[in-house]
Amino acid sequence: MRELERESTRNRRASALAIVGPGRVGRSVSRALRAAGLEHSLHGRGEPVDPAARIVLLCVPDGEIGDACEATAGNVRFVGHTSGATGLDVLAAATSRGAGAFSLHPLMSVPDGRTELAGAPCALAADDEEALAVARELAEALGMRPFDVPEESRTAYHAAACIASNFLVALEESAVELLERAGVDDGRELLSTLVLRSAANWSERGAAALTGPIARGDEATVAAHLEAIAAADPELLDLYRALAERTRAVAGRTGEPAR
DSSP: OOHHHHHHHHOTTSOSEEEEOOSHHHHHHHHHHHHTTOOOEEEOTTSOOOTTOOEEEEOSOGGGHHHHHHTSOTTOSEEEEOOSSOOGGGGHHHHTTTOEEEEEEESSOOOSTTOOOTTOEEEEEESSHHHHHHHHHHHHHTTOEEEEOOGGGHHHHHHHHHHHTHHHHHHHHHHHHHHHHTTOOOHHHHHHHHHHHHHHHHHHHGGGGOOSHHHHTOHHHHHHHHHHHHHHOGGGHHHHHHHHHHHHHHHHHHOSOOO
């Protein structure tokens, strides 16, 4: 019998699974669990967890994981968190009492508590095979696609996720700002088709999706860009230079001239 089912069978008077943290991630996890028909309880930060709970998932900010773990019931069998960058050592208050530790990080942007988690990759880590099995089962119950991340590589993994997601938003906002400085309104609406198509091309083709003047070796256009940015929005010059250098490196890997 699966671990979540075993714990529910031992614990018929209350949910064996407790979610702590009713923020964006916590509410999205709870929503997905309800859709899957999996019994659970949702607790606010600082609220006591039912002592009958055997599995606790902490969906709180990184800096609060340790305190939230300390506040969980003493008979918890497994404790996990949803942080991408934080290791399992932050769950020491539970592991010192014999609990298994795991982490479960949805590799996706969660902008609100109604975010659909199904289909998203999910990074897992655990301190033993039993805890890893619980994490994997929970991820699958949420409809996500679990994969393992070595504990020592967690921070690098999360940095990659931030580059792919957070930095993308910052980059596109920079492009919108430059358009506004150039006298073009509705930048987000105008750029959306280009951004979404570029993302789809990259998903399908990787580095071979690269187009534009740097991929073509058109350095004269790059120089003109720098002059225009210096006149319109000089704060973006360093960003453009850094991205141009990185783009040259990516273009050098493809070995194909872009049109």
